[in-house]
Amino acid sequence: MPKAVWLLVLGMFVNVTGASFLWPLNTIYINEHLGKSLSVAGIVLMLNSAASVVGNLVGGTLFDKIGGYKSVLTGIIITLVALIGLVINHDWLFYVVFLTIVGFGSGVVFPSMYAMAGTVWPEGGRKSFNAIYIAQNAGVAIGAALGGVVASFSFEYIFIANAGMYVLFFLVAFFFYKQISATSIKQASVLTEKSTVRNKANFHALMTLCVGYLLAWVTYVQWQSTIATHTRHLDISLDQYSLLWTINGALIVLGQPIINSALKFLEKQIKVQIMIGLSIFIVSFLMVAKAETFTHFLVAMIILTIGEMLVWPAVPAIANTLAPKGREGFYQGIVNSTATGGRMIGPLLGGILVDTFNINVMFYVLIGFLVVSIVTTSIYDRKLKKAIRQEVVSVS
Numbered sequence: 001m002p003k004a005v006w007l008l009v010l011g012m013f014v015n016v017t018g019a020s021f022l023w024p025l026n027t028i029y030i031n032e033h034l035g036k037s038l039s040v041a042g043i044v045l046m047l048n049s050a051a052s053v054v055g056n057l058v059g060g061t062l063f064d065k066i067g068g069y070k071s072v073l074t075g076i077i078i079t080l081v082a083l084i085g086l087v088i089n090h091d092w093l094f095y096v097v098f099l100t101i102v103g104f105g106s107g108v109v110f111p112s113m114y115a116m117a118g119t120v121w122p123e124g125g126r127k128s129f130n131a132i133y134i135a136q137n138a139g140v141a142i143g144a145a146l147g148g149v150v151a152s153f154s155f156e157y158i159f160i161a162n163a164g165m166y167v168l169f170f171l172v173a174f175f176f177y178k179q180i181s182a183t184s185i186k187q188a189s190v191l192t193e194k195s196t197v198r199n200k201a202n203f204h205a206l207m208t209l210c211v212g213y214l215l216a217w218v219t220y221v222q223w224q225s226t227i228a229t230h231t232r233h234l235d236i237s238l239d240q241y242s243l244l245w246t247i248n249g250a251l252i253v254l255g256q257p258i259i260n261s262a263l264k265f266l267e268k269q270i271k272v273q274i275m276i277g278l279s280i281f282i283v284s285f286l287m288v289a290k291a292e293t294f295t296h297f298l299v300a301m302i303i304l305t306i307g308e309m310l311v312w313p314a315v316p317a318i319a320n321t322l323a324p325k326g327r328e329g330f331y332q333g334i335v336n337s338t339a340t341g342g343r344m345i346g347p348l349l350g351g352i353l354v355d356t357f358n359i360n361v362m363f364y365v366l367i368g369f370l371v372v373s374i375v376t377t378s379i380y381d382r383k384l385k386k387a388i389r390q391e392v393v394s395v396s
Contacts, residue, residue, distance in 0.1 A: 055107020060333020
């Protein structure tokens, strides 16, 4: 990979590692240290996610208007100011306000990072997105593990460590991303000048794809909410449940190169790759629906991880190819806000289904969502292909 992509990977790793010091412990802090109920904690986390959705759209628009360098720095500075505020005062009201600002600021960063990754190395295809995806998961695994250790001494240190990592991220971006941003804009112009596909068809394709992407995230996030509670009812310990996510992160970091090698025959068929991944999701949830022991959940998690390695990096890669000149950031903003939206509404929807009916009904609904995702993925580019054919005919 080019040096520019490696620098983006480094920045994403530092960014997510810093964020992962805090986000797994938010509910614990709100409940045990601030004395609020779990329902209140859920509302606070929804505010954080909603702000992140807005930040994704703003960040994507900023990328298109002022470039990746300035938009990334803007997001980092907003986040860093809020994190420093948390270090100074993390009582109840301040915690809610600062955590919401953190959601917005971090949301601004992500679309620009993805947009730069896609345009700075166009010949790399989905490889740059795979690298960013691996960096994110490595950051989650290391940050969450270190966060638990730091919190065992004092929660005060969590806020300091989080802010410290964002200072490091700011330094990486400040000193290295200006040239990357200039290169990415230049590369994007070369790419899009050759495109004759109508913007409307591109946007329709993206939105159709994102319908399935949203449903896939609503389904996936149940592992962190309703399924987590379900494992406790089956007398699976918290340590065993945490181990599932450790294995998930390790498989992603170690297994992505193997997956990439195994799927070289699908290099030109990224849509098929996503559909295979979604089908693997269905197998995982069919197994979870019948799971009663830790071993069953472990096998289901391994299957799920293989599926997500096929799906999650592929959607931003498609968005990059669909984006017209000057709209790369906006398209990545839509993709990131779709994922955040799925993570936001998924736990609420899953909880309603379980409380109103039972967990088996929830699994049937989730599998139905994944079937819809496969359908929308299979047809997302239908109008796009028609538009291309019409333009070819008109040119000839």
